[in-house]
Amino acid sequence: MKKFKDEVQNNLFGIGEKNQYGEFFTGQSYLKTLLDSPDTDLLMANVSFEPGCRNNWHAHNDYQILVGIAGEGFYQIDGQAKKVLHPGEVVVIPKNTKHWHGATDDSWFCHLAIMKKSAKTTWGDPVTDDEYLA
Amino acid sequence: MKKFKDEVQNNLFGIGEKNQYGEFFTGQSYLKTLLDSPDTDLLMANVSFEPGCRNNWHAHNDYQILVGIAGEGFYQIDGQAKKVLHPGEVVVIPKNTKHWHGATDDSWFCHLAIMKKSAKTTWGDPVTDDEYLA
Numbered sequence: 001m002k003k004f005k006d007e008v009q010n011n012l013f014g015i016g017e018k019n020q021y022g023e024f025f026t027g028q029s030y031l032k033t034l035l036d037s038p039d040t041d042l043l044m045a046n047v048s049f050e051p052g053c054r055n056n057w058h059a060h061n062d063y064q065i066l067v068g069i070a071g072e073g074f075y076q077i078d079g080q081a082k083k084v085l086h087p088g089e090v091v092v093i094p095k096n097t098k099h100w101h102g103a104t105d106d107s108w109f110c111h112l113a114i115m116k117k118s119a120k121t122t123w124g125d126p127v128t129d130d131e132y133l134a
Numbered sequence: 135m136k137k138f139k140d141e142v143q144n145n146l147f148g149i150g151e152k153n154q155y156g157e158f159f160t161g162q163s164y165l166k167t168l169l170d171s172p173d174t175d176l177l178m179a180n181v182s183f184e185p186g187c188r189n190n191w192h193a194h195n196d197y198q199i200l201v202g203i204a205g206e207g208f209y210q211i212d213g214q215a216k217k218v219l220h221p222g223e224v225v226v227i228p229k230n231t232k233h234w235h236g237a238t239d240d241s242w243f244c245h246l247a248i249m250k251k252s253a254k255t256t257w258g259d260p261v262t263d264d265e266y267l268a
Contacts, residue, residue, distance in 0.1 A: 012202075012203070012221045012222035013222045014222065034201075034224045035199065035224055035226070037226040039197050039226045039227075039228040039229070040197040040199060040226050041197075042176075042199065042248075044199070044201075044224065063173050063174040063175075065169065065174060065176065065178070067168075067178075068146075069146070087146045088146035088147045088148065090168045090169055090178065092169070092171040092173045092174050093173075094173040095173070114176075114248070
C-alpha cells in the first residue's frame, strides 16, 4: 500500500496535469502552474510525484526553492546523502548545483518549485534505482 | 464562533511567534520565517492572523506574492474592491501598489509572503473598520 495518495491528489493547490517535461522524469509526475504574472520575475508550480517517481539529475543556473506540501519525498544534491523532504519544509538548491527530487518509493509527494523565469535547466542522466534507493 | 482556528494554528508550516512588526497591524498576527539562505534573493515567511486582524495600508518597492495556506482571508489593492483569499490561491501584489491583507472578521487565516530581500516597505494608515468591513 502506497502512502499519502489522497493527501497529494487533494492537496490545497490541486494536482494539475500530467507533466509535459516527463521525458526528464522516471515515473509519472504532474504539474500545476500557480503563477503566470508579468509583475514578478518568478515561476511557481506545484509538482506531484507518484511513488518511486523522480526527476533526472539536473542543474539550474539560478537558485530553486522546494516547499514540501503533502506526502513524503526525497531530494539529493550531488556528493551529499539523499534527504527526506516533508510537508512544511523548505529547501534551497543553489545555482549550478546538480541534484534530483521526487517521491519516496512508498509514498506520493508534492512540492512547490519556485525559480526565476530566466533560469535555464540542464538535464542529465536518470537517477538509477541504485542511486534512488541508496 | 470564529472559524479555522485549529487549521491555522496547526498549519503545515507552523504559526511561529508573535509578529515583531505588530505596530503596523490591527489585531494579533504571528510570523514564521521559512527561508534564511545566502543562496537566494528571496524572503519567505508564513504570516498568521487572528480573526479581524489585518496589516496597515502599505506598499513594497518590488513585487510581493501571497499564497493562501489555511483559513480565510481578505486582501485589497487601493482603488479596487476587497477580495477573499482562500488556501491554494496565489496573488501577486505589483511593486509600488498600496494594499493590505489579513484574516476575515470571523476566521483565522495564514498565507505565505514571498518577496525580495532588497524590497523596502512603506507603511501607511491602519485599515479602518469601515474600510475593512466594506
